[in-house]
Amino acid sequence: MDTEAVRSFVRAAEFGQLQHAADELGVTQQAVSKRVAALERELEVRLFIRTARGVELTLDGQAFLPHARSIVAGVDRAVTAVRPGSRALRIDVLGLRSAQAVVLHDYWRSHPETDLDVVTLRVNDPHVAAAAVQAGDVDASFRTVTDPATLPRDVQMIHAFDSPLELLVGPRHPLASARTVTPPQLRKLRIWVPGIVPRSEWAEFYDQLATAFDLRIDAAGPNFGNEVLLDALVDSADVATLVGARDRYIWPASYDLRRIPIVNPTLAYPLSLMLPRTTPHPGLRAVINHFASLAPLPGAVWLPSWATTPRRSAGDIAHTRH
Amino acid sequence: MDTEAVRSFVRAAEFGQLQHAADELGVTQQAVSKRVAALERELEVRLFIRTARGVELTLDGQAFLPHARSIVAGVDRAVTAVRPGSRALRIDVLGLRSAQAVVLHDYWRSHPETDLDVVTLRVNDPHVAAAAVQAGDVDASFRTVTDPATLPRDVQMIHAFDSPLELLVGPRHPLASARTVTPPQLRKLRIWVPGIVPRSEWAEFYDQLATAFDLRIDAAGPNFGNEVLLDALVDSADVATLVGARDRYIWPASYDLRRIPIVNPTLAYPLSLMLPRTTPHPGLRAVINHFASLAPLPGAVWLPSWATTPRRSAGDIAHTRH
DNA sequence: ATGCCCGCCCAACTGATAGTTGTGGCTCGC
DNA sequence: GCGAGCCACAACTATCAGTTGGGCGGGCAT
Numbered sequence: 001m002d003t004e005a006v007r008s009f010v011r012a013a014e015f016g017q018l019q020h021a022a023d024e025l026g027v028t029q030q031a032v033s034k035r036v037a038a039l040e041r042e043l044e045v046r047l048f049i050r051t052a053r054g055v056e057l058t059l060d061g062q063a064f065l066p067h068a069r070s071i072v073a074g075v076d077r078a079v080t081a082v083r084p085g086s087r088a089l090r091i092d093v094l095g096l097r098s099a100q101a102v103v104l105h106d107y108w109r110s111h112p113e114t115d116l117d118v119v120t121l122r123v124n125d126p127h128v129a130a131a132a133v134q135a136g137d138v139d140a141s142f143r144t145v146t147d148p149a150t151l152p153r154d155v156q157m158i159h160a161f162d163s164p165l166e167l168l169v170g171p172r173h174p175l176a177s178a179r180t181v182t183p184p185q186l187r188k189l190r191i192w193v194p195g196i197v198p199r200s201e202w203a204e205f206y207d208q209l210a211t212a213f214d215l216r217i218d219a220a221g222p223n224f225g226n227e228v229l230l231d232a233l234v235d236s237a238d239v240a241t242l243v244g245a246r247d248r249y250i251w252p253a254s255y256d257l258r259r260i261p262i263v264n265p266t267l268a269y270p271l272s273l274m275l276p277r278t279t280p281h282p283g284l285r286a287v288i289n290h291f292a293s294l295a296p297l298p299g300a301v302w303l304p305s306w307a308t309t310p311r312r313s314a315g316d317i318a319h320t321r322h
Numbered sequence: 323m324d325t326e327a328v329r330s331f332v333r334a335a336e337f338g339q340l341q342h343a344a345d346e347l348g349v350t351q352q353a354v355s356k357r358v359a360a361l362e363r364e365l366e367v368r369l370f371i372r373t374a375r376g377v378e379l380t381l382d383g384q385a386f387l388p389h390a391r392s393i394v395a396g397v398d399r400a401v402t403a404v405r406p407g408s409r410a411l412r413i414d415v416l417g418l419r420s421a422q423a424v425v426l427h428d429y430w431r432s433h434p435e436t437d438l439d440v441v442t443l444r445v446n447d448p449h450v451a452a453a454a455v456q457a458g459d460v461d462a463s464f465r466t467v468t469d470p471a472t473l474p475r476d477v478q479m480i481h482a483f484d485s486p487l488e489l490l491v492g493p494r495h496p497l498a499s500a501r502t503v504t505p506p507q508l509r510k511l512r513i514w515v516p517g518i519v520p521r522s523e524w525a526e527f528y529d530q531l532a533t534a535f536d537l538r539i540d541a542a543g544p545n546f547g548n549e550v551l552l553d554a555l556v557d558s559a560d561v562a563t564l565v566g567a568r569d570r571y572i573w574p575a576s577y578d579l580r581r582i583p584i585v586n587p588t589l590a591y592p593l594s595l596m597l598p599r600t601t602p603h604p605g606l607r608a609v610i611n612h613f614a615s616l617a618p619l620p621g622a623v624w625l626p627s628w629a630t631t632p633r634r635s636a637g638d639i640a641h642t643r644h
Numbered sequence: 645a646t647g648c649c650c651g652c653c654c655a656a657c658t659g660a661t662a663g664t665t666g667t668g669g670c671t672c673g674c
Numbered sequence: 675g676c677g678a679g680c681c682a683c684a685a686c687t688a689t690c691a692g693t694t695g696g697g698c699g700g701g702c703a704t
Contacts, residue, residue: 001324001325001326001397002323002324002325002691003323003324003325003393004323006400017651017652018651018652019650019651019652027692027693028692028693028694029651029652030652030653030654030692030693030694031691031692031693033652033653033654034690034691034692035691037653038690038691043401043404043405044406045404045406050651050652050653051651051652051700052650052651052652052699052700052701053650053651053700053701054650054651054652055651055652056444059412059441059443059454059459059460060404062439062441062442063403063404063409063410063412063439063441064400064403064404066439067396067397067399067400067403068400070392070396070399070400071325071393071396071397071400074389074392074393074396075323075389075393077389077392078386078389078390078392078393079365081382081385081386081389082365082367082382082385082386083365084366084367087385088385090381090385117384117385117388119381119384119385120384121381122378132381137381138381324662339679339680339681340680340681341679341680341681349663349664350663350664350665351680351681352663352664352665352681352682352683353662353663353664355681355682355683356661356662356663356682357662359682360661360662372670372680372681372682373670373671373680373681374670374671374672374679374680374681375671375672375679375680376679376680376681377680377681
């Protein structure tokens with residue numbers, strides 16, 4: 001099916017004339033006639049009743065029209081998503097089920113008219129992500145460099161929101177039925193956090209966390225895949241892992257796992273957003289405002305050492321827009 | 323843009339291999355390669371990174387993918403909407419802003435996965451609509467024949483729901499600031515209800531209504547268009563009209579009109595649904611159940627004489643399905 | 645009643661293109 | 675180092691989209 005034919009059909013249905021649609025689309029009336037005829041042949045259905053005054057939708061045409069509109073709208077959105085220059089807002093997240101993506105999805109649900117594309121740079125190094133932001137490959141990235149001095153000149157990093165952690169344990173774990181746990185209660189546990197890239201910001205986060213509360217966190221080992229971790233969690237009476245409270249990682253229903261909030265203090269990972277210092281994408285402002293409107297974490301909160309930068313609002317980047 | 327190319331892109335992105343997508347789509351690998359290349363040429367963007375193991379989405383490809391999925395889904399829905407034989411549920415309404423369409427829209431919002439097409443037969447005679455139902459051109463029609471004996475053998479008519487009427491008046495009308503009105507209060511008014519086809523079920527409805535409450539209803543005159551009626555309403559101190567409480571007819575904001583509910587008794591038009599007696603469309607059952615779940619009208623209700631058939635539920639038509 | 649005009653379809657032509665087969669290059673794993 | 679797997683390029687063909695030109699039919703005005 002040719003989307004230009006679908007577009008011709010929509011316009012012709014709206015105008016009630018092939019001629020008018022042809023004029024608008026910059027082709028001859030015959031071309032529109034053939035396009036519609038091709039559609040009708042493909043669908044094996046008559047879409048228009050031809051009259052001397054123009055065309056009129058048949059029942060099938062009426063039924064087809066809203067779907068045709070949806071196709072055309074989809075095509076237009078698809079094109080603007082990748083059009084170089086004036087493309088839709090594109091934000092890099094670590095994974096599509098991460099807290100970052102979940103919060104972005106929340107934003108999109110409250111602003112469904114926004115053209116927002118969530119992508120994942122297949123790189124580990126936040127400095128590569130910073131370079132992608134600098135190059136304009138993405139408009140913003142949810143990555144953190146722990147030393148802001150290593151950022152490119154024209155990339156800034158602002159605080160987005162804090163992501164609280166929860167303990168994930170299997171049914172045989174002694175804390176399995178706890179409603180909340182405190183960091184001191186984690187002291188004797190074996191906490192597996194696989195898949196952490198050495199020397200990454202996550203490695204440093206877990207390092208500081210282990211030191212601060214005298215925890216035993218295995219973050220170094222290679223990632224053998226989610227199944228290995230999940231199998232270990234389900235079977236073990238002392239292995240646990242940490243997940244973001246907003247993460248929406250899914251696992252087969254066969255895994256009987258429990259999420260337990262951590263409080264006093266809440267352990268939180270500070271999520272940052274990297275964006276160009278000059279002329280950031282216009283759509284970013286509303287997204288950042290959305291972060292600011294998120295409810296702050298209740299009670300005491302522990303954060304890693306680098307999360308000492310003051311909170312910034314969208315207003316702070318406003319002057320950089322031209 | 324060719325939707326088969328878009329579909330190929332989606333499958334290739336999911337499989338990570340052009341080859342695999344080609345096998346599934348029943349074309350050669352080269353064809354898929356050319357389709358993707360054509361898409362890339364049209365979008366002026368690279369969608370895949372080619373590797374020796376297959377293909378991998380670029381950032382642009384990631385951004386494009388969800389829109390591509392939406393296009394493909396739209397195409398599939400469009401095709402099923404008109405596919406002869408197994409097509410989507412298609413219901414005829416009097417107008418897209420009528421109470422019938424509004425209630426169907428409510429239904430669809432609570433069951434968004436339903437493939438439902440709302441169309442309008444461009445005919446006045448309910449018997450023509452009945453013939454369309456019989457022929458399978460539509461799966462059901464919101465029309466009423468006041469004498470069920472005139473229906474074709476294999477078409478049945480069931481009660482859908484009652485649509486209460488409201489008074490529509492301009493600002494200078496003496497009832498303009500009333501919160502409700504009763505039928506006796508309408509006795510001296512000039513009520514214009516233009517566009518009523520003589521001898522139609524609506525003509526008979528207004529006829530019975532006028533007789534029952536000694537009203538003066540001008541339903542015979544030709545329809546000069548909405549503007550004429552609206553102009554008359556705005557200017558006049560005694561002209562009023564009746565609209566369905568659920569109707570969503572829109573008029574320019576410049577018209578300052580008020581809707582006033584009618585109570586004691588509520589005046590209601592009984593909406594019926596005509597459907598095949600044998601093998602009605604499977605999706606109809608849920609729609610009819612939705613009607614049954616609508617809140618009944620409060621207080622006393624006046625209905626025309628033919629609305630004496632007992633209410634029927636979806637269960638009554640269940641045995642006719644094979 | 646009789647043209648006229650408008651809008652659509654059909655016919656013929658041409659340039660583009662989608663699909664096929666055949667082939668070559670690349671990378672990974674054994 | 676070699677084979678297997680996967681993708682791109684080349685050449686060919688059949689199809690098709692779009693153009694110009696012509697004809698038909700139904701309102702509408704004279």
